[in-house]
Amino acid sequence: MLEVKNLTRRFGEHIAVDDVSFDVADGRLTGFVGGNGAGKTTTMRMIMGVLAIHGGEVRWDGRPITTADRQSFGYMPEERGLYPKQPVLDQLVYLGRLHGQSAPAARAAATELLERFGLADRAKDKVESLSLGNQQRVQIAAAVIADPVALVLDEPFSGLDPLAVDSMADLLREYARRGVPVLFSSHQLDLVERLCDALVILSGGHVVASGTADELRRSGRVRHRLVAGDDVGWVRDVPGLTVVDVDGPTALVELHDEATGTRLLTEALRRGSVREFAEVVPTVSEIYREVTA
Amino acid sequence: MTLMTDRRTTAARPDPSTDRPAVVERPWQVVAAREIAVKLRDKNFLISTFFTLVLIAGSFGFQAFLANRPHEATIAVTSPAAAAVVDQAEQAGVAAEVKLEWSVKQVPDAKAAEALVRAGDADVALLPGANGAQWRLVGERERDDTVSTWVEKVVGEQVLAEHATALGTSVEQLRAGSTVSYDLLDQDARDPGFVRVVGFAFAFLFYLAALIFGMQIAQSVVEEKQSRIVEILAAAIPIRQLLVGKIVGNVVMAVSQLVLFVGVGLVGLSFSPWAALLPALAGAAGWFLVFFLVGFVVLAAMWAVAGSLATRNEDLQSTSTPVTTLTMVILFGGIFLTGTGQLIASYVPLMSVVAMPIRLASGTAAWWEPLVSIGVTLILAVVLVRLAARIYSRSVMQTGTRLTVRQAMKLQG
Numbered sequence: 001m002l003e004v005k006n007l008t009r010r011f012g013e014h015i016a017v018d019d020v021s022f023d024v025a026d027g028r029l030t031g032f033v034g035g036n037g038a039g040k041t042t043t044m045r046m047i048m049g050v051l052a053i054h055g056g057e058v059r060w061d062g063r064p065i066t067t068a069d070r071q072s073f074g075y076m077p078e079e080r081g082l083y084p085k086q087p088v089l090d091q092l093v094y095l096g097r098l099h100g101q102s103a104p105a106a107r108a109a110a111t112e113l114l115e116r117f118g119l120a121d122r123a124k125d126k127v128e129s130l131s132l133g134n135q136q137r138v139q140i141a142a143a144v145i146a147d148p149v150a151l152v153l154d155e156p157f158s159g160l161d162p163l164a165v166d167s168m169a170d171l172l173r174e175y176a177r178r179g180v181p182v183l184f185s186s187h188q189l190d191l192v193e194r195l196c197d198a199l200v201i202l203s204g205g206h207v208v209a210s211g212t213a214d215e216l217r218r219s220g221r222v223r224h225r226l227v228a229g230d231d232v233g234w235v236r237d238v239p240g241l242t243v244v245d246v247d248g249p250t251a252l253v254e255l256h257d258e259a260t261g262t263r264l265l266t267e268a269l270r271r272g273s274v275r276e277f278a279e280v281v282p283t284v285s286e287i288y289r290e291v292t293a
Numbered sequence: 294m295t296l297m298t299d300r301r302t303t304a305a306r307p308d309p310s311t312d313r314p315a316v317v318e319r320p321w322q323v324v325a326a327r328e329i330a331v332k333l334r335d336k337n338f339l340i341s342t343f344f345t346l347v348l349i350a351g352s353f354g355f356q357a358f359l360a361n362r363p364h365e366a367t368i369a370v371t372s373p374a375a376a377a378v379v380d381q382a383e384q385a386g387v388a389a390e391v392k393l394e395w396s397v398k399q400v401p402d403a404k405a406a407e408a409l410v411r412a413g414d415a416d417v418a419l420l421p422g423a424n425g426a427q428w429r430l431v432g433e434r435e436r437d438d439t440v441s442t443w444v445e446k447v448v449g450e451q452v453l454a455e456h457a458t459a460l461g462t463s464v465e466q467l468r469a470g471s472t473v474s475y476d477l478l479d480q481d482a483r484d485p486g487f488v489r490v491v492g493f494a495f496a497f498l499f500y501l502a503a504l505i506f507g508m509q510i511a512q513s514v515v516e517e518k519q520s521r522i523v524e525i526l527a528a529a530i531p532i533r534q535l536l537v538g539k540i541v542g543n544v545v546m547a548v549s550q551l552v553l554f555v556g557v558g559l560v561g562l563s564f565s566p567w568a569a570l571l572p573a574l575a576g577a578a579g580w581f582l583v584f585f586l587v588g589f590v591v592l593a594a595m596w597a598v599a600g601s602l603a604t605r606n607e608d609l610q611s612t613s614t615p616v617t618t619l620t621m622v623i624l625f626g627g628i629f630l631t632g633t634g635q636l637i638a639s640y641v642p643l644m645s646v647v648a649m650p651i652r653l654a655s656g657t658a659a660w661w662e663p664l665v666s667i668g669v670t671l672i673l674a675v676v677l678v679r680l681a682a683r684i685y686s687r688s689v690m691q692t693g694t695r696l697t698v699r700q701a702m703k704l705q706g
Contacts, residue, residue, distance in 0.1 A: 048528040050690065067531055075528040079692070081521025086331075097323045098529045142525060 001025050001061065002047070002150055002181050008055030009042050016042045018205040019056070024150070024181040024198075029172055031192035032185040033288060034202035040185040041078045043202070044154050047183075048075050060150070071100055074148030076156055080139050084128035088119065088138055091127060092145050099146030106145065113141040117167075133161060140168065144175070151175055153184040157191060169195055193284035201291055208291040216287050223280040224261065226251045229273035238264055252280065320530035324538020325545065332509065332546050341505075342550055346557055353561025360566040363392035364439045369406040369415035370397055378428065378451075379419060382443040393439070407431055419444065427452065485655075487570060492651040495581050496627030498554060499647050503589060503620045506547040507596035510539055511609055514600025514689065523689055532686040540593040540678075548586050555582065574654055580663050581650035587667060588646035591674045592616065594681035598698070601689040608695045623647055640666050642673040 002024040009017040017039040024030045034040050045051035047058050049070050058065045083091055089110055096106025114120045117137040119130075127135060136159055143153065151172070157165050172195065176182050186192050192199065199216055201209040209216055223244060226232060232251045236243055240260035244252040255261050268274045282290070332338055370376045376397045386393045398415055400406045406418035410433050417440050418431040428448055430441055450464070457464050517523040526535055555578050563571050599613035627647030630638050638648035639658065645666045652658040688701040696704075 045524075050524055050527045071529055073528070075525065077521070077524040077528070079521040079524060081517075081523070081525060083516065083522055084520055085516075094323070094327055095525065095529065098320055098526065 002183065003059040003062075004043065004047065004056070005059060006056030007043060007046055007053060007058070009039075009046055009051065010054050016205055017046070020202070020205070020207050021056070022200045022207055022210050024183045026181050027176050027179045028181060028197040029176045029195055030181070030183045030198040030200060031196035032183055032200050032202065033187075033189065033192055033284075034185075035292065038202040039205040040202055041154055044075075044152050044183070044185065045077075047152055048073065050077075069149075071098075072146070072149045074143040074146070074151045074153075076139060076143040076153040078154040080136070082127045082135065082138060082142065085126055087124050087126055088130070089114065089123035092138070092141055095142050096145040099148075101146050109145055109147065110141070113145065117141060132159065133164060136160060136164065140171065144171070148175075149180060151180060151182045151184070153182070155186060156184050157186055157188055165191070189283075189285040189288055199284065201288060203292040209287065213284065216284070217281045219287075223252055223254050223282075224264075225276060225278055225280050226253065226264065226268060226274070227276040228268050228271070229275065230271070232268070234267075234271065235264065238267060249275075320534040321538035321541060324530075324535055325542035328509075328513065328539055328542025329546055331513070332543075338505075342553070345501075345554060349554060349557050350561055353558070353565050357565050361392070363394040365394045366416045366437060366440050367396050367398060367414065368440065369400055369409045369418040371400060371402055371406055371420060373399075375419045375421075375428070378444065378447060382440075382447040385447050386439075386443040391439070391443075393443070395440075416440070484570075487567065488651065488655040491574060491577065491654040492647070493628055494558065495577075495650050495654075496624050496647045498551060498581075499585060499588075499627070500620060500624040502547045502551050502585070503592050503623075504617070506543045506550075506589070507592055507616065507620070508609075508613075510543050510593055510596040511600035511603075511613055512606065513539060514597050514685075515603050515606055515609060518601070518603070518689060518692055519605055521692065523692075527690060532689060533682050535689075536594070536597055536682055536685050539597055540590060543593055544586065544589055547589055548582065551582060551585055573656065577650045577654035580653055581646075584646040584649060584663075584667060584670070587670050587674055588643050591643060591670075591677050592620070594678045594685075595619075598681045598684050598688075598701075601685045602696045602698065602701060604692055604695055612695065619643065627651060640669060642670040645670060 003021075004023070005021050007017055007020045008015065020039065020043055022030075032040050032044070042051065046053050047065075049065075049067065060066075060069045086094075089107075092110035092113065093103065093106040096109055097103060101109065111120070111123070114123050117134075117140070119134060119137060119141075122130060122134065127138060130138065140156070143151065143156075153172075156168055156172070160168055169191070172182050172184065176197070193213065196213055198212050199210065200207060209219070211219070226235065227250050230249060232249055233246060235241070235246065235251045235253060238260070240256045241264065242254040242256070244254060246252075253264070255264070265274065265277050268277070368379050370379060376399065379395060379397050383393050383395045398409060400409060403418075403420045406415070406420060409415040410418050410431055413433070416432065417437050420429055420431060421427070422429045428444070430444065453467065454464050457467055517526065523535075526532075559571065559575060559578060562568065562574065595616045596613065599609065599616055602612040603609050623644055623646060626638050626644050630648060635648055635652060636657075638644040639652050639662070641648075649658065649663050649666050653663060684698060684701045687704040688696050691701075691704065
C-alpha cells in the first residue's frame with residue numbers, strides 16, 4: 001500500500017500542497033482529481049522523489065519509501081518525454097535496465113509491450129518518426145516496462161483517442177487486478193467515475209474529499225425523488241425533510257431520517273398514484289462541484 | 294506474456310531480491326553504456342576519428358619521407374676540373390652521411406652554364422672565379438646551401454693543402470690547436486624545437502578532445518531536458534547517478550580516443566628520424582593521458598552543468614562560454630607559457646593537464662612533480678564534481694527558462 005502522510009510543498013511563499021494525506025490501496029484504481037493548480041502534479045512528483053518534500057512523508061508497505069522502492073514503480077509524468085532520436089525498442093530496453101531489469105529481460109518485456117500496442121513493426125524506428133498517438137503508446141509502455149509494483153500516472157488519458165482511452169483503461173484495470181496500487185490523475189470525471197475504485201479530490205493544495213466512489217456519493221445528504229400523478233406541492237408541509245425542488249408532479253427532497261421516507265411515500269399513495277420514489281445518488285462530477293465550490 | 298503473469302499469487306509482496314536480476318548493474322553503468330553506444334553509432338564521430346588517425350599517421354609518413362629524400366641538384370660546369378670538384382664535394386658529403394644525388398652537366402662556356410641555370414635545367418653552375426678566387430657558384434634566385442657547404446669545404450681543403458705545400462708545411466701543422474670543443478653542461482637537455490612540437494601536440498589534442506566530448510555531454514543533458522525524459526529518468530534513478538554515468542561514459546570515450554591518437558603518434562615517431570626521443574616522450578605521453586583523465590572528469594562535470602542550465606540546444610552557446618573559455622586558456626597556456634610561467638601552470642589544476650607533460654617532455658620536471666600536481670588536481674576534482682552535481686541536480690528539472698549558476702544554486706530540489 002502506498003500512503004501519503006501530511007505531504008507539504010512550498011514554492012517560495014506559495015504553499016502548493018498543504019498537509020495532504022491519502023492511501024492508495026493494493027489492487028485499487030485510485031483517481032486523483034482536482035482543478036489546474038490544485039497540487040496533483042506536485043504531489044505525484046513528491047511521491048516519485050522527483051521533487052523534494054518540505055513536510056510529511058510517503059510510505060510504502062508500512063515504512064518510509066526508499067529509492068529502491070521508487071525504482072520499482074512505474075511513472076508517467078505530466079510532461080511526456082522520450083529520446084526523439086533513439087529507436088523505440090532500444091529506448092524501452094534502456095528504461096527497463098534503469099529500473100533494474102537485466103538486458104534480456106528488458107528486451108523481452110519491451111518486445112511484448114510493443115506487440116500488445118501494435119507497434120512491433122515500428123520497434124526499430126526513431127520515436128520522432130511515430131505519430132503522436134503512437135508516441136503516447138510508447139510512453140505508456142515506458143511506464144510499465146519493468147513490471148512495476150505500483151503505478152503513478154499523471155494525466156494518462158490526456159491526448160488519447162477514444163480507442164486508446166479504452167485500452168489504457170484496460171491496462172490500468174489489469175494492473176489493479178494483479179494487486180498493484182494505481183494512482184492516476186485526470187480531468188475527465190466521467191472516466192474517473194467509470195474506472196475508479198477510490199477517489200481523492202484535491203482543491204487549493206488540500207484534500208477536500210477522499211474514499212471509495214460509493215462512500216463519497218453517500219457522504220452527503222442522500223436525496224430522494226418523488227414523481228406522483230398530480231402536483232406535489234403538499235410535500236412542503238411534511239415534517240422531517242428539506243425540499244430541494246418542486247416542479248409540478250416531481251419533488252426532490254432531503255430526508256432527515258429513514259422513517260420520514262416511509263411517511264412521505266404513504267402520504268403520496270394516500271393522495272393518488274406514485275410513479276417513482278427513488279434515492280438520487282450524485283455523480284462524481286456533482287460531488288466534485290460540491291466539494292470544490 | 295510475462296506482462297500478464299501474476300506475481301502476486303500470495304498475499305506477501307515478492308522479495309525484490311528474487312525477482313530482480315542477481316547481478317544488478319548500477320544505474321550509472323547503464324547510463325554510461327548508453328552514452329558510449331550513442332557515440333559509437335554517431336557517423337560524424339567515427340569519420341572524424343578515422344581522419345584524425347590518418348592525419349597523424351600521414352604527417353609522420355611525410356616527415357619520414359622528407360628526411361629520407363636525398364638532396365638532388367644538377368650542377369653545370371665548364372671544365373673537367375670543375376666536374377672533379379663537384380664529384381669530390383659530393384663524396385665528402387656522402388662520407389658525412391648526407392644523402393646527396395648530384396649530376397653534372399658539362400657546357401662549353403660560362404654563358405651557356407648561366408643559360409642552363411636560368412632555364413631551370415641546372416640548379417647551380419660552378420664556374421671559374423674572379424678576383425683571386427678559384428671558383429664561384431651561380432644560382433638563379435636562391436642559394437643552395439647544401440651545394441655551397443660541401444663545395445666550399447672541398448675547395449677550402451684543396452687550397453689550404455696547396456698553400457701548405459708552397460710554404461713547406463702540412464695542413465695538420467697549420468691547423469694544430471685550432472679546434473674548439475663545445476661541451477654541454479646539461480647532457481639530457483632536449484631539442485627545444487622538438488619540445489615545442491610535443492607541447493603543441495599535447496595542447497591541441499587536449500583542446501580537441503575536451504571540446505568534442507564536452508559538447509557531447511552538454512548536448513545529451515539538454516536533449517534530456519528538452520525532450521522532458523529527464524523526469525522519467527529522475528524518477529527511476531537518483532539524478533547523481535545520471536550525471537556520473539554521463540561523465541564516465543564520455544571520459545571513457547575521450548580517453549580511449551586519445552590513447553588511440555597518442556599510440557599512433559608514438560608508433561609514427563618510432564619510424565621517424567626522432568626515434569631516439571621515443572623513451573623520453575613515451576613517459577610524458579603516459580602522464581599526459583593520466584592528467585587528461587583527471588582533468589577531463591572536472592571539465593565533463595562543468596559541461597554537464599552548462600547543459601543543465603540551458604533549456605534548448607540554442608542556449609548552449611551562452612551557458613557553455615565559461616568552460617569553452619577555460620579550455621582555450623589551457624590550450625594557449627600550453628602553447629605559449631615558458632620558464633616560470635610554465636612551472637606555475639604545471640601545478641595549477643587543469644592548466645597542468647598540458648603544462649606538466651610538456652615539462653616532462655622537455656626534461657625539466659623531477660619524477661615527483663607530476664605526482665604532486667596530479668594530487669592537487671584530484672583534490673580540486675572532488676570538490677568541483679560535488680559542486681557540479683549539486684547545481685546539475687537542481688537545474689536539470691527546471692525546464693522553464695535558461696538559468697545562471699547563481700539562480701541554480703538558489704533553487705530548491
